[in-house]
Amino acid sequence: MDWKKKIVQTHRGVFELFEKGEGPPLVVTHLYSEFNETGDYFANSMVGNYKVILLNLRQCGESERVQEPYQLSLLETIFDVEAVREELGYKQWGFAGHSTGAMLGVVYGVHFSDRIRELILVSGAAREYMSDTDACIYHPNHPSFHTMQAYLETLKRKDLTHKERMSIKQARTKLSLYRPERYDEYFDQKIEKQVSAGRLSYFSRELHIFDVTRKLEQVACRTLVIGGRHDVQCPPLFSIEMAQSIPAAELELFEESNHYPFIEEKEKFQKVLARWRGVPLHNQ
Template identity: 25%
Template sequence: MLVEINGNNLEVEVLGPQDGPVMIVHHGAPGLGSRAEPKASFGPFADTYRVVTFDARGSGASEGKPPFTHEQWAADVEGLREWIGAEQVVMAGGSYGGFISMEYAVRYPERVRALVLRDTSPDNKNEDLSRANALASDRVELDLDKFYRIMDGKTLSDQDLKECWAEILPLYDHDYDPAKVAERVEATPYRFETHNWAFTENMPRYDLTDQLPQITCPTLVTVGRHDWITPVSCSETIADLIPGAELVVFENSGHSPQVEEAELFQKVVREFLARAVEGAPSA
C-alpha cells in the first residue's frame, strides 16, 4: 500500500500481529533495493513481530522526491514509526540499509528498542576496501568503465545502472551461480538518480564513527566472512564502537548471510531478540 510519509508516497507492506513488537527493516542499495529482500529475510519474524517493510524514498515502487540524504531517509523511518503507532521499534537494516539504521539510532535514540545490522559499515572506508577486493577477484573479468560508473555514482540511465549492476553482482555471493545472478539482474527495480545521489553526495561525507558510542540499545552486528563490499573489518569496527554490541560472523556467506545461511541467520537474530526485547520468546 502507498503511505504518504513526509510528503512522499512510500510503498509499505506490514506483516505480523497488530499487537506484536514493531520491527522496521530498511533495505540496502538505494536505487537498486526494494522491500523484497527484507520481506524475505525478516518475514519469518512476523510470527512474533509486526514487521514493517518498505521501498525507501526513490527506490522500488516508492515516489522519488529528493533529497535522498541520510537525514531524509532516517526521517522517513521516523515517519513510519509514527504511522504504525509504536513508541519504540526494533530497527534492522543490511548494507546501505545498515547505514540508515545506524543513522536512525543516532538521531532518534529514544525510539530504538534494539538494533540489528547486517553487512554494513560505520563510515566510507569500505569503499577503498571493496574496490581492492573487486579488482583482485578472479571470479569475473570486470568492465572497468561500468565498474567505476556504478561505484562512483555516475550511471547514465536506468538501463546503464542495470548493465553496471550486472557487472558487479557476481562478486556478492560466497558461491557464484550465474543463473541466479541473471535472475536477480532482471528482478531488480532500477532508479539511477537515487543511486547516483547516494554515491556522489552521501558517501563522501559518511562517517558515524564518532557517534556510534552514543548508541545504548542492544545491538547485533552480523556479517558474511567473504563479504567483498563491506568486509568483516567494518563490522568489527561497529561492534567495537557500540557499547555491548554482539558480533556474529557467518563463515559460509558473502554479502548476504540472511540468504546464504538463512536458517542460521534467523536463529542468531531470534536468540538476540529474545534477550534484547522484553517479552520475546526464546528461540
Template identity: 25%
Template sequence: MFVDINDNRLHVEVLGPDDAPVLIVHHGAPGLGTLAEPKGSFGPLSDTYKVVVFDARGSGQSEGKGPLTHEQWAADVEGLRVWVGAERFIMAGGSYGGFIAMEYAIRHPDRLLGMVLRDTSADNANEAMARANALSSARVELDLDKFHRIMEGRTRDNADLRECWAEILPLYDHVYDPTVVQQKVEATTYRYETHNWAFTQNMPSYDIKDRLGAVTCPTLVTVGRGDWITPVACSDTISTLIPRSRLEVFEESGHSPQIEESKKFQRVVREFLSEALSHTRR
C-alpha cells in the same frame, strides 16, 4: 499499500499481529533494493513481531522526492514509527540500509529497543576495500568502466544501471551461480537517479564513527566472511564503537548471510531479539 510519509508516498507492507513489538526493516542498495529482500529475510519473524517493510524514498515503487539524503531517509523511518503507532521499536538494516539504521539510532536513541545490522559500514572506507577486493577477484574479469560508473554513481540511465549491476553481481555471493545472478538482474527495479545521488552526494562525506557511542540499544552486528563490498573489518569497527553490541560472522556467506545461511541467521536474530526485549521488561 501506499502511505504518505513526510510528503512522499511510500510503498509499505505490514506483517504480523497488531499487538506485537514493532520491527522496521530498511533495505539496502538505494535505487536497486526494494522491500522484497527484508520481507523475505525478516517476514518469518512476523510470528512474533509486527514487521514493517517498505520501499525507501526513491526506490522500488515509492516516490522519489528529494533530498535523498541520509537525514531524509532516517526522518522517513521516524515517520513510519509514528504512522504505525509504536512508542519504541526494533530497527534493522542491511548494507546501505544499515547506514540508515545507524543514522536513526544516533538521532533517536530513546526510540529503539534493539537494532540488527547486516553487512554494513560506519564510514566510506569500505569503498577502497571493495575496489581492492573486486579487482583481485578471480571470479570474473570486470569491465572497469562499468565498475567505476556504478561505484561512483555515474550511471547514465536505468538501462546503464542494469548493465553495471550485472557486472558486479557475481562478486556478492559465497558460491557463484550465473543462473542466480541473472535472476537477480531480471528481478531488480532500477532507479538510477537514486543510486547516483547516494554515491555522489552522500557517500563522499559519510562517516559516523565518532557518533556511534551515542547508540544505547542492544545491537547485533552480522556479516558474511566473504563479503567483498562491506568486509568483516567494517562490522568489527561498528561492534567496537557501539557500546552494547556483539558481532556474529557467518563463515559460509558473502554479502547476504540472511539468504546464504538463512536458518542460522533466523536463529541468531531471534535469540538476540528475545534477549534484548527481555531486558526491557525487567
C-alpha cells in the same frame, strides 16, 4: 503470499510500504531499492520473527517525490523514516538494514536510539568503505575491481536487451557470493525490485564524506551486527568496528558468507535471529 501494500500520509509526505509477518514491528529498507508486493530477500528473512514493514523511501515506488536534492541524504531520510513510525502509531519499533540499509540504520541509531527497540545491521559500515582496504571490491587494488567496474559501466548502456542486462546483473552479484556456483539456488524467488537511479547517484556522492564512527557510542539501543567473513563490498573489519564501538552491540560473523549471509547461510541466520529475540525458531 505477497506483501500487503499500504500508503501512509505523514507530515513529510506520502510513503508506500509493504507489510508481512507477525510479531514486534520491524522496519526494513535500503537506501536506493524500490520495493513492491514481491518483497525482498533480506526482508523475507525477517518475516518469521517480526511484523515486517518494508518501506519505500522518498523517490521510490509511490513514495513522496524529491523537491530538493538534499532530501535524498542519509539524515533527511531518517527524518522520513521517523515520520512513518509516528503515523503508524509505534512508540518504538525495530530497524533492520542490509548493506546501505545498515548504513542508514547506523545514522538512525545515532540520532533516534530512544525510538528504536532493536537495531539489526547486516553487511554494513559506519564510514566510507572503498578506499581504506583493498579487501573491498571497489578499491583499485582488489583483484576483481576492474571486472566489477566493467559490469557497472556496461549496465549504464541503453541498448542492452533485458536478457543481456539480467545476465550482467547475475555475473555482478556472483562476485559478492562465497559460493557463486550456488547463485540459482540462492536467488530462486520471483522478486522484482528495482533501483532508484536518483537515490543511487546521490549516495555515490555522499558516500565519500560518510563517517559516523566517532558517534557510534551514541547508539544506545540494543544492536545486532552481522557480517560475512568474505564480504567484498563491506569487508568484515567494518562490522567489527561497529560492534566494538556501539555500547550495547553483539557481533556475529558468518564464516561461509560474502555479502549476503541471510541467503548464503540461511539456517544459521534464522538461528541467530531466534536467539537474538529469545524465542524458539519459527518456520517460514
